Amino acid sequence: MKLSELGEFGLIDLIHQITDKFKSPRQLSWQQLLVGIGDDATVWQGGDYIQLATTDTLVQDIHFDLNVITWEELGWKALAVNLSDVAAMGGVPQYALISLALPGEVEVESISKFYTSMMHLAEQFGVAIAGGNIVAATNIVITGTVIGYSKGAILKRSTARLGEQIAVTGYLGLSAAGLEMLKGKVSFDAETSNILRQGHLQPVPKVKEGQILAGLGVKSAIDISDGLVADLSHICEASRVSAKVKIEQVPVHPVVKANFPNYQELALYGGEDYELLFTSDKAVIEQTVQALNCPVTIIGDIIEENLPKRVTLVDRKGDVIPYKKGGWEHFKEGVSKTKFT
């Protein structure tokens, strides 16, 4: 069987099974692993500290197109997607390693722009660029690794419970709409173009927001990289629950709503918005609405504790809306980035 037949999540399950077979209770390293494969970041119990680590790869012509993205935007995004994974665990990022596979014909100036922009984002979040490595290659591949720590409370995918509300930070659909524009499908005035472009190419990870959620007692969260439906499905699978989303309540970015007839699709399936999707009981969700500087919107509920662990979309009348296979699954149908830490 080929990977294209098994699909990404089948592959992740397989890797999980293989590594599990070797888990030894006698080995300290496995005892220290609090959260392994299957969440946004690895969680590791050190002596009296809890460490987080995550890694993410961007491949040229799959995750980015140099005809569209600038080197500045690429440097930003390569770090941002990793910071977002730390945010989704409620953690504090500390330092990053950047591994670059680069063709020899790349301009030195491009790499200067790449790192300068990355450093601006790093500075904003108090992150040091601590190392990495460089190899020659025919195609650009960028792997970022971010290491950080948790103050104690961790946001996991596996802790959503029956009766909890589902909420999301910010607005959705901007990144996917930006991609549609960048692909040349539509064009807009300069201001709209800029918002869309930045939404897709310079997402701001919700690092502080993740920490506040964890501090308020939220237990379950994920960052929206694959798309709302797909990422909520990840929570459902990991938590063994089902979810109901009222699609009318999904906060679509106003620029998207005003300019894209397919705005609901973009918000539900688009991905790469790097907002936080989380679940908690009503009282805690209310506190998050007060505490966060960005909008928090309740979009649905966790409705079942058992199989079939799926996401149901309903309209304002409560009627079930059929949906596309959520998110992007590598190998099978398209590509984006999905984590298996």
Place this chain on the structure above:
Amino acid sequence: MKLSELGEFGLIDLIHQITDKFKSPRQLSWQQLLVGIGDDATVWQGGDYIQLATTDTLVQDIHFDLNVITWEELGWKALAVNLSDVAAMGGVPQYALISLALPGEVEVESISKFYTSMMHLAEQFGVAIAGGNIVAATNIVITGTVIGYSKGAILKRSTARLGEQIAVTGYLGLSAAGLEMLKGKVSFDAETSNILRQGHLQPVPKVKEGQILAGLGVKSAIDISDGLVADLSHICEASRVSAKVKIEQVPVHPVVKANFPNYQELALYGGEDYELLFTSDKAVIEQTVQALNCPVTIIGDIIEENLPKRVTLVDRKGDVIPYKKGGWEHFKEGVSKTKFT
């Protein structure tokens, strides 16, 4: 200017300069960074612990050829090269993240073999495979990240001092000789072939040895990935010293000496042996000879404290031997793996 003109080490210098400009003494993350870009691994001061982190990438058809390497060997090597970087700092590896860029046509069975073999190596060194990520790509790219800790004493590249002896663990040349055989340049009986193949494709990182060296008070070390001359040059540059190597004393693996007329070249420039190259005063070196379970061979001395920071090779009469530009530099002349953590 293109990267192919600047070269790998020029690029590393550039990145170092850019990140340095953003180093802020007000930012805690930079204060905690004990060793950043320019050594085998990043060293990070946590509260009461010292953390190590390193990353390394293998690119298909540049670092490995699937017509030659098996998936089992690839899984082993992808982790081994990272464990070797932790070894070169005298550290204890704890867990790894594996980032895979894979074409959809790869067989699922291949990935099973890859992980099973990697887990065998991980188990041997008490390392957990804690996460990673998977993306689709047209070409296989594997980035491993290993995180560990230091017991306190750290082996650095920048701490070699005038008058110290230079020593190396084990034997050199086996990996490069193995590569020559695998490229079909020469063939041997089954036993010899097996030793050569394993030398190139399944190196055993000197993790325990690195820890013992650090414990005995060795200050300066590097793992031999680029080649003896190139890696010693890295120490000379980082430490601002020069080195003299007596080439007759370089420990060539007996299988290489017996079968390859160019054995000396393979041992001096070949690389990827993942032995440890280190410097220390005579008394400490003598202790390492006693303490390590593998051979330790004194191959030369640190002879100057100032520029031109270079490696000189001498024959048994003390005459200087001219040498090839050491190691492999990406973009410029060929490729291998070189670190810039």
